[in-house]
Amino acid sequence: MSDTVHVIGAGIVGMCTALYLQREGFEVTVVDGRGPGEGASGGNAGSLGIASIPPASLPGVIRRVPRMLLDPQAPLIIRWRELPRLLPWFARFVRNAAPGRVERIADARARLLERVFDAYAPLLADAGAENLVRRTGKLLAFEHADGPARNRYTLEMRRSRGVRMEILDGAEVRRMEPALGPVARAGVYFPDVQYVADPLRLVQTFAARFQSLGGRLLNETVTGIETAAGGTGAILTTAGRHPVGRLVLAAGPWSRRLARMVGYRVPMATPFGYHTMLVDTEVQPRLPVMSDDRSIAVTPMEGAVRITGIAEFAAVDAPPDWRRADIALGHVRILMPDLGGTVASRWQGARPSTPDSLPVIGRSPRMANVFFAFGHDSLGLTMGAVTGRLIAAEVAGRAPEIDLTPYRPGRF
Template sequence: MADGDAGASGKSVAVIGAGIIGASCALSLQRAGFKVTMIDKGDPGGGCTLGNSGSLGIASVVPLATPGIVKDIPKMLFDPLQPLSIRWAYLPWTLSWLIHYIRNSTAERVEKIADARNALLKGLFEAYEPLIETADAQDLVKHTGLMAVYEHDDGLAHAQYGINLRRSRGIRVEELSGDEAREREPALGPTVKHGVLFPDVAFTVNPQRLAASFAERAVQDGGILKRAKVTGFEMGSEGPRKVLTDDGAIEADLIVLAAGAWSKPLATELGATVPLQAMRGYHSMMPNPGMTLNSIVTASERRVALTPMEGGLRASGTAEFAGVDAAPNYARADVLTNHAAGILPGLNTEGAKHWMGSRPAMVDSRPVIGRSPRYANVLFAFGHDQIGIALGGVTGKLITELATGQPPSVDLTPYRPDRF
């Protein structure tokens, strides 16, 4: 949409959260003529957006919970270093969510989830383009494809379920031998037996900077970035009129809630009880790797993504249920370092830096994008679990369509806040 186009007429909007989702919504709304205030308790892109694998994963239609996840539960409970783990102390808080999450792992439900994710993901590059251009952030995105590699025949056999799900939705997939995989990525070691290439996947070399560039551009063009923690809302007769923070109140015609894994209590106040959990992930960043990759590679059996980022080689992954505010267990990041070294024999792991962040995970692996069931002036944009970096542009576009009263370009029924 062109600057100052229909529907906005200078209305004010407060966007809570300036991660990739909030920053994308803010810039998109600003381009549509809204007066935007972003509110974040930290730096733009400093939450989960900072440390992820950076994949603009047009092929990421398959959720983490697929048929067979049930057999991983004993390991999840008894080994804190497994790729999927639950802290015992947190189990009572997450049990009901986990039961529903596992119920969504049947083949029939996964088909529906894949359709819902695909409907959003297939528009990702088109939706990002105007934001990336406006923010002059083209250098942050590389269109190289993504290669998943396997060290065992049964690893590839196990992956066929997801490969078929993708192919049936028109996603391009090419199967490669171990040698063909090494031709693409000479740094891969001899243990790699198979590769699966997704040629249309892109990645960002710095997801934090991508979000920050959107936020900065919004500010350069007249928006406001308020660094404060949102504590609640002042209600008027028709809905919330002010966002309350630990540093004063902000008046707004429209409120967009994009606070990632922290959204749940604020969503409750704004009219929707949502089954949102923090699915925590880790990374290990090797600042002087001594080798490089040409594209993002996932060592699928090890459940680690390897990304050639601006600041070094990043090994990321794992899913831990422990609550959004619990202390990190950086031994999980050490496991990622060891996996990276296992598959990239020339990797220098010296000086590896660790990070933990919380994916905003919904029980049905679909984001919440839509209007509050109670307040017409509140829009929700959170719960993007493993695909938030991919879906910033799409979410910004859909939220802007809702805010300006246009028919949404994707049917929003599967993402409604009141679907549970």
């Protein structure tokens, strides 16, 4: 097999994978119909969320979800015509709420999350991008004084796996983040969580470094993958046909389609999230805040405050519904009543969500030269470099640094 690798997708996962493949000595081509980071990777909340050990599907989910779907202000929305297609995914999602499974999934997430900073460090240093990472910690805000007690289960899930945290009362939480209003009555501070102050620029910086090291970046959309017995020989794009040595699928929420081209049905939903950028705010939040009650995040980005939130289950290429962004903004006006500011821009992007809250990482069982690197849900920015390092080692044929069984494509 030649030493060439094609990576489909120039999001954070694709670019980190490409950089790690270069470090392994491969000649790498990244193919993307958009610019680097212009999928979900550029518009997210920026958190390097090493405390996000609890999976999305938790005991009690079957009771909570229907209630949320009936509340027009709730952060969870389904475009109803999608429901028939989504039901099998939801059935798997709910099965993963069994306590034993939750613990196993939490362990598997923790194994990736404990490697996040170590995997990013060489890429950030080499690309000169360390200044984009802020080490402020992160605040989880509650609107009930007993919020942390009510969330004992998920807090303990983190603490028992080594996540440091401080429980704060109302006065302490508002002292730590003065932008919070009186509705904030308790909090949990995660001192070791870091964030990226401009995720789009991070991916663009990685892409520029990749090219300066000899990597090729093709602005083309992949429309087909030619398969032969046990492997793939070429990709078809909007510009023509490219023979491939090895192929990495890192196309985020669009990966399901590409996986199907090589014969795999990967269960993946693509819930949209939205962001609003506020400029000229009256106060500047000091650190990223996540509201537990409202499921929105407020992040002090470079030159603006970014409000992110909403999980809207829709088809991956469906048009945005900007009312969703307004719902999130409305929540922020209550959480941080003095924030002020004007809306500079809005954005929508899709998360690639598997029903077991674990990414798909590893060699395809039936196609020896195809590798999967997608399905990171709400943690793709966090896990991008870890996934890149794992995939590059797998492509190079080296033993993985951790057991990849929980993330393997063949698990579904």
